[in-house]
Amino acid sequence: MSVRFVIDSLDFVRNESERHGKIHVAELTRLHSYLFDDDGELTYAVTGLLNGNGKPILRIVINGTLNLCCQRCLGKLEHALGVQTDLLLAKNENELRLYDEDDKIDCILASNNMNVMTLIEDEIILNLSISSRHPKDKCSSESLNNSNQTTNALSDHPFAALAALKKTH
Numbered sequence: 001m002s003v004r005f006v007i008d009s010l011d012f013v014r015n016e017s018e019r020h021g022k023i024h025v026a027e028l029t030r031l032h033s034y035l036f037d038d039d040g041e042l043t044y045a046v047t048g049l050l051n052g053n054g055k056p057i058l059r060i061v062i063n064g065t066l067n068l069c070c071q072r073c074l075g076k077l078e079h080a081l082g083v084q085t086d087l088l089l090a091k092n093e094n095e096l097r098l099y100d101e102d103d104k105i106d107c108i109l110a111s112n113n114m115n116v117m118t119l120i121e122d123e124i125i126l127n128l129s130i131s132s133r134h135p136k137d138k139c140s141s142e143s144l145n146n147s148n149q150t151t152n153a154l155s156d157h158p159f160a161a162l163a164a165l166k167k168t169h
């Protein structure tokens, strides 16, 4: 499998390197539990560059379509993947801890032995956790549509309670 590759991450940035290519979905073994089937291909690009503050980052871009399993009805759910993320490279554990305190920064420890496919797989998994369900009107699961209504009823409740409070003042 020629797509597996390992980089020296800080060297990769220093040389302003870029690697891009295609990955068969079937190769992303950690994704399999999310998938309806492993058809398809993703394109990726990894670029080493300095951000606005002169800090080394890896920019990861991934595009393509995955056939996910809908978490409601377990049917096939096409998911268009459009990931672009900048990973700041921390030079040591102290730097990593410092950056980790900032929620807006995605930071990883620099390494001279970094498996880029693992990073790509991580980013895809992060992207998937946001939503993997059909829209309500397209989903074949009835029971979960009902439980959504329950959720709506619950979320209405605090406002109803507030309104009631206001009336008493």
Ligand SMILES: [Zn+2]
Pocket: 070, 071, 072, 073, 074, 075, 133, 134, 138, 139, 140, 141
């Ligand atoms: Zn569904």
